[in-house]
Amino acid sequence: MTEQNDFYAPERVLVVVAHADDIEFGMGGTVARWTDAGTQVTYCIVTDNSAGSNHPDTDLEELTQIRYQEQLAAAKVVGVEDVRFLGYPDGTLQHTLDLRRELTRLIRQIRPQIVATMDPTVVFSSTNDYINHPDHRAAGEAAVYAAFPSAESRPIFRELLSEGLEPHRVSKVYLNFSLQPTLHVDVSETWQRKADALLCHKSQVGEDVLKFIREWDERAGREAGFALAESFRVLSINRDDHAPDGAEGR
Numbered sequence: 289m290t291e292q293n294d295f296y297a298p299e300r301v302l303v304v305v306a307h308a309d310d311i312e313f314g315m316g317g318t319v320a321r322w323t324d325a326g327t328q329v330t331y332c333i334v335t336d337n338s339a340g341s342n343h344p345d346t347d348l349e350e351l352t353q354i355r356y357q358e359q360l361a362a363a364k365v366v367g368v369e370d371v372r373f374l375g376y377p378d379g380t381l382q383h384t385l386d387l388r389r390e391l392t393r394l395i396r397q398i399r400p401q402i403v404a405t406m407d408p409t410v411v412f413s414s415t416n417d418y419i420n421h422p423d424h425r426a427a428g429e430a431a432v433y434a435a436f437p438s439a440e441s442r443p444i445f446r447e448l449l450s451e452g453l454e455p456h457r458v459s460k461v462y463l464n465f466s467l468q469p470t471l472h473v474d475v476s477e478t479w480q481r482k483a484d485a486l487l488c489h490k491s492q493v494g495e496d497v498l499k500f501i502r503e504w505d506e507r508a509g510r511e512a513g514f515a516l517a518e519s520f521r522v523l524s525i526n527r528d529d530h531a532p533d534g535a536e537g538r
């Protein structure tokens with residue numbers, strides 16, 4: 289069932305992805321809609337982004353700092369000030385209990401209604417021309433299992449209780465780059481800001497990338513009757529009593 293006409297802007301959203309630029313490719317327009325509506329959005333970038341160059345002379349520590357700065361600038365374009373970098377080595381990310389604990393800690397600190405991440409079930413693209421980066425899947429899987437069951441279960445990661453972090457129930461998990469989207473967000477009005485944010489990642493992308501991202505978002509838009517859209521598979525795992533009618537995704 290599709291819930292394409294219900295744009296849900298809660299109080300707080302946490303976005304968890306592997307790399308600087310993952311958010312801008314897939315959900316920058318949606319983030320701009322959230323911040324326009326007054327939602328507090330926090331970004332968590334799990335890796336140090338040091339695999340963003342294949343050049344043998346690249347100083348990888350310097351690259352990490354450049355990419356962190358690019359991410360901060362991109363966040364600012366869509367109204368996000370709170371960006372957390374976890375610094376795991378880029379390219380070899382695993383869904384470990386340490387990572388799941390760190391994300392659980394973050395969820396209990398921020399207490400978001402929505403956790404957005406990349407769909408960890410996608411291994412290959414439907415067009416058979418892309419192997420999903422394993423870091424995307426690892427970050428997505430850790431974020432999903434941090435949202436449920438870890439964040440809401442008192443007995444899991446009991447050490448977090450001694451940090452004063454009580455359990456928190458996440459209402460919805462939004463999975464970006466999914467092959468089974470259930471929600472199309474109209475980003476026609478915010479698309480230019482998405483493009484501007486994407487171009488902040490100067491070490492990774494140039495203007496040429498905008499053409500294919502626009503085609504991508506136009507295709508998603510056609511499925512829902514919008515000029516431009518971003519799509520998500522939405523898991524409604526807990527009822528949010530503050531959500532508007534029809535925004536429960538059932």
Ligand SMILES: [Zn+2]
Pocket residue numbers: 306307309310421424
């Ligand atoms: Zn990536």
